[in-house]
Amino acid sequence: MTFNRLSRLTFYALTLLTIAWAPAPQSGEIPVIGQVTNGTPDGTVPLDLPVVLHTFSGMEETGVYTTTLTSDGSFHFGLAPxxxxxxxxRVVYQDVTYTSGFVTFEPEQREISLPVTIYETTEDPADIQITQVHLFVTVAGDCVQVGEYRMVGNMGDRTFVGVEDSETGQRTTLHVTLPDDAEALTFDGPGLGERFVEQEDGFADTEPILPGDVSIKILFSYELSYQEGIQMERVFDVPAASVVILLSAEGLALEGEKIVPAGTMDTQMGPALSYTAGPLAAGEPLVFTLAPGCPAADNMSAPASAPPARNTAQEISIGLVALAAAVATAYWMYRSPATGPVPARARSLVEKIAALDVDFEAGRVTEKTYLKKRKTLKQQARANLLKE
Structure with a gap:
C-alpha cells in the first residue's frame, strides 16, 4: 500500500469518527431569537450586553438561560418547547430592566421571536403624564375608603429615571400627595420601603418610567373620616389626561366644578355613580364634595324624539368608565383579606383581562377570539407572577 493511499484511508477514517462523535440535533428544537434595539435616536446597543431568557410551564418557571448579544445586536437560543x-x-441597560413581551408557544410555530427595545435615560420629567386616573370611593359607616389607580406614561424617547437624593442615593420618579388626614395607606404589591419611599406629605415611586402610553401603574388605597359634606381634593404633580371616579355610597353623590356625571354603572359590588374629569394640568386641583343625592339617570340620555347621533367623546368617556368599573371590581374583590391584593407585576394583565371582558360583553369580539385571548392572558399572568 502506497503512502498516498494510506493517507487517504486515514483521512476517511478520521472523517467517519468525527461524524460519529458529532452531537445529534435535538428533536423538536426550534430557535428562540431576538433583536435588541435602542429606541432613542443616536442611542447605542452594547455588544456584550447579557440577555436572560425565562421559560414557564403552567405555574412553574422551567428554565433560565443566559447569553450575550452578537455583533449585530441579536441573540439566539435553541430549545425544544x-x-x-x-x-x-430581559436585559439590563444603564441600571434599567427592559423585557420582551410574553410569547406562548403554539405547535405550528417554527421560531419564537422576542424583540427587546432599550432606551437612553433622562432626569427631565417634561414628557411624563398620567394617562388615566381611576378613583374608587366607598363609604362604610364613619369611614370613606378611597382607592386610586394611576396609569402613567412617558411621551418621550428616553427612560425617565428621576433625580437622585443626595442623602439616600435613591432615585424617585413620581410624587403622590395624600390628604392630610389620610390613614391606613395600603399598596397593591410592594409598598413603603420597597418600591415606594415615604415622604412628608405622601410618598414617591422609584420605578423608572419607560417611553409608552402606559409604562407604570400605581394602585393604592387609604381611609378618611366621613362627615356630611366632606370635601376631597386631589392634586397631581404631572399632567393628568383623564380622570374617572366611581362612587359606591347609597344616598350620596359627588359635586364639583370640574367633574361631569357619566351615569350609573352596575358592578359586582352593586350600583355605582360614575363621573369624569380632565385633562388637568400639573398642580391643578380636582375638588369634589360628597353630598346627599341620587343618580341622575337621564343626564346621559337624549330626548326620545331626537334621532340617534354619535358622540365620540362621550363614547370614549363611557368606555373609560366601563373599564374603571371592571378594574374597580377586580381590585376590591382581590383586596379582601382572605385572598390578598393582586400583585403589582400582574396588574397590567388583570387590567387587559378586565378590558377584554368589557369588549366581549359589548359584542366587540367574537366568543372564539375572546376565549383564546383570555386563556393566553391568564397564562401570561401566571408566568408574570413567577417572574423574578
Missing part, C-alpha cells in the same frame, strides 16, 4: 410554554427575555 412544548405547547403552552411561555417565553420572555
Amino acid at each position: 412544548e405547547e403552552g410554554d411561555i417565553f420572555t427575555a
